[in-house]
Amino acid sequence: MTDRPRLPYELGNLLRQRRESLGLSKTAAAGRAGRVREVIYRLESGQEASVSSLFDVLRALNLVMHIEPAGLPTMEEVAAAFYREDDDAP
Numbered sequence: 001m002t003d004r005p006r007l008p009y010e011l012g013n014l015l016r017q018r019r020e021s022l023g024l025s026k027t028a029a030a031g032r033a034g035r036v037r038e039v040i041y042r043l044e045s046g047q048e049a050s051v052s053s054l055f056d057v058l059r060a061l062n063l064v065m066h067i068e069p070a071g072l073p074t075m076e077e078v079a080a081a082f083y084r085e086d087d088d089a090p
Contacts, residue, residue, distance in 0.1 A: 004068075006073045006077065007046070007073055007077060007078075007081050008046035008047070009045075009046035009081060010046075011043070011046070012043055012044040012045055012046040013044075015040075015043055015044050015057065015061065015063075016044040018061045018063060019040070019044075019061060022061065022062075024061075026040040026041060026044075029057065029060055029061065032060035032061075033053075033056040033057045033059065033060035034056055034060075035053055035056055035057065039053045039056075039057065040057065043057055046081075
């Protein structure tokens with residue numbers, strides 16, 4: 001796991017880890033962000049959410065986003081993400 005996420009699930013994992021380290025439930029984090037619990041669930045699972053929701057959650061978790069050139073994810077990273085999604089299918 002990297003502290004410089006390049007894929008949605010990596011960002012989700014970082015958000016979940018930060019929320020848990022603060023001792024916040026998804027409901028409590030959502031309340032701090034002024035959002036519904038579903039937003040926390042979606043972001044932490046790497047699903048789509050609005051940019052404004054992401055920034056509200058970052059603020060609620062006392063985080064900031066840093067943007068830098070990073071290139072594209074490797075083929076291994078993309079394959080792993082698709083493999084993980086297939087595992088979640090019913």
